[in-house]
Structure formats: structure tokens, C-alpha cells
Amino acid sequence: MSTTNYDIIIAGSGPAGTACALALKGSGLRVLVLDKNTFPRDKVCGDAIPNTVPKALRMLDENYLQALRSFPKKVVIDSCKVVAPSGKNVTLHFKLEGYASARIDFDAFMVNLATKESGATFIADCGVKDVSPQGEGLVVRTDDGKTFNTKLVIGCDGAHSIVNKKLTGTKIDHRHYIGAVRAYYKNVSGTAPNTMEIHLVKGFMPGYFWIFPLTDNTFNIGYGMVSEAISRKQVNLRKSILQIIHENEAIKKRFENAVPLEDPIGYGLPTGSRKVTISGEHFMLAGDAASLIDPATGEGIGNAMISGILAGRHALKCFQENNFSANFMRGYDDAIHQKFWSEMRNKYIMQRMVGDKSWLADFAIGLAADVPWIKNKLQKLF
Ligand SMILES: Cc1cc2nc3c(=O)[nH]c(=O)nc-3n(C[C@H](O)[C@H](O)[C@H](O)COP(=O)(O)OP(=O)(O)OC[C@H]3O[C@@H](n4cnc5c(N)ncnc54)[C@H](O)[C@@H]3O)c2cc1C
Numbered sequence: 001m002s003t004t005n006y007d008i009i010i011a012g013s014g015p016a017g018t019a020c021a022l023a024l025k026g027s028g029l030r031v032l033v034l035d036k037n038t039f040p041r042d043k044v045c046g047d048a049i050p051n052t053v054p055k056a057l058r059m060l061d062e063n064y065l066q067a068l069r070s071f072p073k074k075v076v077i078d079s080c081k082v083v084a085p086s087g088k089n090v091t092l093h094f095k096l097e098g099y100a101s102a103r104i105d106f107d108a109f110m111v112n113l114a115t116k117e118s119g120a121t122f123i124a125d126c127g128v129k130d131v132s133p134q135g136e137g138l139v140v141r142t143d144d145g146k147t148f149n150t151k152l153v154i155g156c157d158g159a160h161s162i163v164n165k166k167l168t169g170t171k172i173d174h175r176h177y178i179g180a181v182r183a184y185y186k187n188v189s190g191t192a193p194n195t196m197e198i199h200l201v202k203g204f205m206p207g208y209f210w211i212f213p214l215t216d217n218t219f220n221i222g223y224g225m226v227s228e229a230i231s232r233k234q235v236n237l238r239k240s241i242l243q244i245i246h247e248n249e250a251i252k253k254r255f256e257n258a259v260p261l262e263d264p265i266g267y268g269l270p271t272g273s274r275k276v277t278i279s280g281e282h283f284m285l286a287g288d289a290a291s292l293i294d295p296a297t298g299e300g301i302g303n304a305m306i307s308g309i310l311a312g313r314h315a316l317k318c319f320q321e322n323n324f325s326a327n328f329m330r331g332y333d334d335a336i337h338q339k340f341w342s343e344m345r346n347k348y349i350m351q352r353m354v355g356d357k358s359w360l361a362d363f364a365i366g367l368a369a370d371v372p373w374i375k376n377k378l379q380k381l382f
Contacts, residue, residue, distance in 0.1 A: 004032075004146075004147075005030070005149045005150070005175070006030045006031065006032040006121075006148055006149075006150045007029040007030045007031065007150065007152065007319065008024065008029055008030070008031045008032070008151070008152045008153075008154060008315055009031075009032045009033075009034065009138075009148055009150045009152070009153050009154070010031065010032070010033045010120070010138050010153075010154045010156055011034055011035070011111075011128045011131075011140075011154070011155050011156060011157040011161075011162065012033075012034075012035055012155070012156035012157035012158055012287075012289070012294065013033050013034075013035040013039070013111050013114065013122060013124075013156070013159075014035075014043065014107055014110075014158060014304065015053075015110060015172065015287060015288025015301045015302075015304040015305045015308070016155060016156035016286040016288070016289070016304035016305065016307060016308035016311075017033055017035070017113035017114075017154075017156035017157075017160060017286075017287075018033075018107075018110040018111055018113065018118075018156065018305075018308070019056055019110070019114075019155055019304070019305035019306070019308035019309050020116040020156055020286060020308035020309065020310075020311050020312045020314075020315075021033050021114045021120040021122075022060045022061075022064070022084050022113070022114050022117060022118045022312075023060060023117045023312025023313055024118065024119075024120065024310065024315065024316070025117060025119055026119070026263060026313045027316055027319070029315075029316075029319060030121075031066050031118070031119070031120035031121070032120065032121050032123065032148060032150075033114070033120050033121065033122045033123070034123050034126045034127070034128055034142065034171055035122070035124050035125075035126065035127075036125070036126065036127030036128070036143065036157075036364055037124065037125065037268065038124040038125045038191045039104075039107065039108045039124060040057060040104045040105065040107070040108035041062050041104065041107065041108075042104045043103040043104075043107060043219075043267075044181075044182050044265050044267035044302070045103045045182065045267075045268065046180075046210055046212055046220055046222050046298065047100050047101060047102050047103055047106070047212055047214060047220045048077065048098070048099075048100050048107045048196060048299065048301075049074065049077075049098060049099040049100060049101050049106060049302075050098050050297075050299045050377060051094065051096035051097055051099060051302070052099045052299070052301075052302020052303060052305070052306060053068070053098075053099070053301055053302045054068065054097045054098075055092065055131060055285075055306070056302055056305035056306045056309060057305075057366065059191075059306070059309055061117075062310060064113060064117075064362075066112060067109075068099075068109070069116035069127045070103075071108075071109050071326070072215075073101055073102070073105035073106075073215060074099040074101035074105070074106070074215070075099065075100050075101075075194065075213055075214060075215055076098075076099055076194050077094070077098045077099055077100050077194055077195070077196055077212075077213075077353055078093060078094055078098070078141075078194045078195075079091050079093050079094065079192070079194060079195040079196070080092045080094070080195065080196045080197070080198060080382065081192065081195055081196070081197045082197075082198050082200075082365055082368075083197065083198070083199040083200065083250075083365075084200055084358075084361050084362045084364075084365035084366060085200050085201060085202035085205070085358035085361055085362055086133050086284070086358075086362040086366070087250060088362065088365055088366050088369055089365065089369065090314075090365055090368040090369040090375055090378075091192075091195065091287040092375065092378055092379045093379060093381065094355060094382075095379075100196065100212050100213060100214055100220070101194045101214070102184075102214055102215075102218075102220070106301075115308050117157065123381070125144075126142050126143070126144060126146065126184075127142060127143040127162075128140055128141075128142055128143075128163065129141050129142055129143050129160050129162065130162075130166060131153055131155075131162070131163050131166045131167060131283070132166065133281070133282070134149065135149075136151070136379070137149060137150050137151045137152070137282055137324070138150055138151075138152075138153050138212060138282050140153060143333065146348040147237070148280075150320075151282065151319075151324055152276065152281065152282055152283065152284075152315055152318060153167075153283045153284075153344060154283070154284050154286060154308075154311050154312075154315065155283060155284070155285040155286070155289045155290075156285075156287050156289060156304070156308055156311075157289055158287065158288045158289060159267065159268045159269065159270050159288040159289075160268070161289035163283065163285060163289060164285055164289045164290075165245075167280060167283050168203060168276070168277040168280065168285070170276045170277055170291075170329070172227070172268075172270070173274060173328060174226070174228040174230075174231060175226065175227075175228045175273075175274075176208075176270070176271050176273045176274045176291065176295070176348075177224065177226070177228075177268060177270055178207075178224050178226055178227060178265060178268070178269040178293070178298055179224060179225060179227050179230050179237055179268060179269075179299065180222055180223065180224025180225070180237065180266065180267065180269060180345045181222060181223055181224070181237045181238055181241050181264040181265060181266040181378065182220055182222040182264065182265060182267075183221050183222070183241065183260055183261070183262055183263065183264040183265070184214075184218055184219070184220060184260075184261040185218070185219050185255070185258045185259060185260050185261060186188050186216075186217055186218055186219070186258065186259045187217060187257050187258050187259055187332065188219045188255060188258045188295075189209060189254045189256070189257065189258070190253075190254045191211065191213055191219070191254075193213075194213075194295070195213070196210065196211070196212045196213070197210060197211040197212075198210050199211075199244075200278075200354075200361045200365070201244055201248060201250065201251075202232060202358050203375040204223070204243075204260065205355070205357075205358055205361065206225055206226055206229050206245060206345070206351070206354065206356045207223065207224050207225030207226065207229070208223070208224065209221075209222070209223045209241070209244050210222045210223070211299040211317065218261070218355070220350070221241070221245070222241070222297055223237055223240055223241040224237070224263075224269070224314050225237065226351070227268075229355075229356070231284075235335060237264070237266055238263070238264045238266065241264050242264070245258075269288070269293045269298055269300065270288055270291035270293060271293045271294070271295040271344070271348070272291055272292045272293060272294065272295065272303070272340055272341075272344040273295040273347070273351075274291070275337070275341070275368065276291050277328070278290040278291075278332070278333055278336060279329035279330065279332050279333055280326045280329060281282060281324060281325055281329070282324045282328045283329075284311045284314065284315070284329060285311075286304065286307040286308045286378075287300070287303070287304030287308060287309070287313045287321055288300055288304060290336070291305055292304065292307055292336070292340060292346070294343075294346035294347055295344060295347050295348040295351045296348070296350050297347070297382065303340065307336055307339075307340075307344070307363055310332065310336060310339065313335075314329070314331055314332040314335065315329065338368075341349065352361075
């Protein structure tokens with residue numbers, strides 16, 4: 001079996017992996033990006049492309065942001081309607097640029113951009129099966145029997161990361177993990193243009209139900225909850241989302257003429273509300289592999305891209321200093337914590353505080369609807 005050498009291997013070409021490859025553009029390093037899927041591929045998600053995505057693209061190159069602006073398979077999102085269990089609601093208006101785009105389209109856009117621009121070698125349909133220390137680096141083995149030697153692995157392989165499993169052994173903590181389901185529907189009525197909707201539904205809290213608009217009169221409908229509450233309350237998310245759609249008085253009217261395009265599909269969201277191991281000798285983790293999802297909103301695409309960029313930048317330092325020690329990698333941890341930690345803590349406190357207290361959600365959303373400066377504060381927070 002032949003073995004090939006690369007300076008850096010990026011596992012996964014989702015938002016974290018593609019942003020990381022783009023951050024390494026022009027480095028002169030031999031970079032290999034492996035993904036177990038072939039693109040375009042679906043990823044279970046709400047498909048909200050938060051303002052951190054344009055920010056990340058701008059960090060890389062203003063032209064990449066222009067490319068996203070010209071990308072046709074997206075809608076502009078400028079508002080979010082938040083509906084309290086009582087039905088009272090407030091519409092928050094965003095100053096910063098955000099979109100919604102089905103992940104099958106957005107991720108293919110990122111892979112095309114990174115394949116064209118980064119100079120890295122991309123191999124699709126080639127899953128990482130094992131990563132282990134060998135000599136002065138790591139050896140990566142793939143599902144189809146390939147072997148690669150490398151100085152540095154950057155694990156961007158998502159919530160069920162093999163790189164994380166093999167090199168850190170971090171276990172899921174259900175207080176810092178969200179379970180969620182999504183289903184695409186056509187013809188949902190009563191929606192406002194460019195507006196995403198978040199509904200806190202009585203009897204279905206903690207957690208929220210969402211309606212996010214996409215192109216072609218298609219909507220991403222979803223429902224998610226902290227895993228600890230899912231186990232404690234024995235919630236079946238697939239059943240619950242259908243109950244909300246078919247039984248909730250306010251919502252069911254809007255689905256009378258709606259057509260489901262699939263059954264609800266679920267996936268996990270590791271949140272950034274606890275500090276986990278995200279680096280070590282010869283490796284770093286980024287995106288969901290590093291547990292960086294916002295614990296209040298469930299957004300993780302922009303954080304994945306920003307962490308991918310920070311990992312790419314730290315990788316350059318490793319090669320400049322020829323230092324791949326666990327101690328040197330802490331520079332990456334510091335950059336991540338500085339960027340995300342305080343916001344993640346605050347959002348986690350908020351998530352825990354509201355919990356399943358529908359009266360508190362009614363009170364807070366009612367206040368935001370009636371008091372302009374509170375609405376302003378909320379708009380800034382999200
Ligand atoms: C139901 C749900 C709703 C969500 N809604 C939103 C939302 O609306 N907005 C938002 O910002 N975030 C949302 N998120 C979170 C968001 O989906 C993730 O944070 C984001 O996809 C993380 O990007 P990533 O690149 O780290 O991982 P991923 O997007 O998961 O990409 C990982 C890549 O690695 C590949 N891979 C996996 N294993 C291997 C392997 N062994 N070898 C090689 N390749 C591998 C996969 O094929 C994939 O391409 C949601 C998540 C869920 C589950």
C-alpha cells in the first residue's frame with residue numbers, strides 16, 4: 001500500500017474545512033482536504049446563513065463575499081419574528097447581512113470556491129477512518145484503504161468527528177448538546193418576505209420551532225431542544241414537530257395547503273457552552289468538531305468558518321516555527337476562546353434561564369414587543 005505525504009490534512013470540507021483551506025491559500029504548503037461525501041451533499045440544518053458567514057468571507061477575501069452576494073440560490077434575511085407561547089410576537093430587524101440557503105447549495109458553493117481558489121487538493125468520497133501518531137507527525141487512514149502521512153491534521157469533520165474521537169476522546173455532555181430535526185415544506189402560508197420565524201410553543205419548551213424561508217416557495221421547518229431535556233422529558237422530536245404542525249391552533253392553519261418534501265430528519269449540535277479539548281500534538285479541531293455552536297440560537301456555520309480560518313492561521317505559525325507541540329497549539333485555543341467564549345457563556349445562561357418557563361418567555365417577548373430599547377438590545381444580541 002503506497003503512502004503519500006502532505007504538510008496538512010483537513011478532514012471534512014463543510015464550512016469549517018473549506019474556510020480553513022482558503023485561509024491556507026498561498027502558503028506554499030501541500031494541503032489535502034478529504035471528505036467522506038461527494039458534493040453537492042445535504043447537511044441537516046436550519047439553513048440560516050448568519051451574519052458571521054459574510055464576516056468570515058470578508059476575513060478571507062472581499063471577493064469571496066462578493067461571490068456569495070452574487071450566488072443565486074439564497075434569500076436575503078433581514079428580520080426575525082419571535083413568537084411567544086402566548087402568541088404575542090416581536091419582529092427583530094438585523095443591521096448586518098444574513099441569508100438563508102439550503103446547505104446542499106451553500107456547501108457546494110463553498111467547496112467550488114475553495115477548490116478553485118485555495119490551491120489545496122480535494123478528494124471527495126474518501127472518509128477518514130483513523131488518525132494516529134507516527135514518527136514526527138500523524139498517519140491518516142481512509143475508508144477506501146489510502147494512507148497519508150502528515151505533520152498536521154485539522155479536524156473539520158463535524159459533530160461526529162472521527163479526528164476528535166481518535167485524538168481527544170471527548171464525550172458528549174447532554175447539557176451542552178442540542179438535538180434537532182428538520183423537514184422541507186412547500187407553500188407554507190402567512191410568512192413575511194425575508195423574515196425567519198422562531199416560535200416558542202407551549203408544551204414544547206425548552207427548545208424552539210422554526211420556519212425559515214428558502215428559494216422557490218420552499219421552507220426549512222425545524223424543531224430542536226437541549227439533549228438533557230430530550231432525555232429527561234422523553235421527547236420524540238420527529239413526533240413533536242409533526243404535532244406542532246398539525247395540532248397547534250396558530251400554526252396548523254398555515255400548513256393547510258403546505259406540502260412536505262420529506263419526513264423530519266435529525267442531527268446533533270455540540271454547543272460551545274463548555275470548554276473542550278480542541279488541539280493537541282500535531283492537531284487542531286474546528287467547527288462542530290470543536291463544539292462551537294451557539295447554545296441559544298443553534299447557529300454554527302459562521303463559527304465553523306471563523307474557527308477554520310483561525311486554525312489555518314495557526315497552522316501557518318506552526319510551520320514558520322516548526323513547532324507542532326501540544327503546548328504551541330494552545331495559541332489556537334486562546335484565539336478561539338478569545339473570539340467565542342464570553343458570548344457562548346452569556347447565551348448559555350440565557351438558554352438555561354428561559355428553559356421551559358413559558359411565562360418567562362411570554363414576559364420577555366412581550367416586553368421586547370412593547371419597549372423599544374429592549375427590542376434594540378435583543379436585535380444587537382442576535
Ligand atoms: C437541525 C440543525 C439545524 C441547524 N441550523 C443551523 C442554522 O440555521 N444556521 C447555522 O448557522 N447553523 C445551524 N446548525 C449548525 C450547523 O449545521 C453546523 O454548525 C455547521 O454545519 C458546522 O460546520 P462544520 O464544517 O463544522 O461541519 P459540517 O457542516 O458537518 O461538515 C463536516 C464535513 O465533514 C465530512 N465528514 C464527516 N466525517 C468525515 C470523515 N470521517 N472523514 C472525512 N470527512 C468527514 C462531512 O461529509 C461534512 O462535509 C444546525 C444544525 C442542525 C443539526
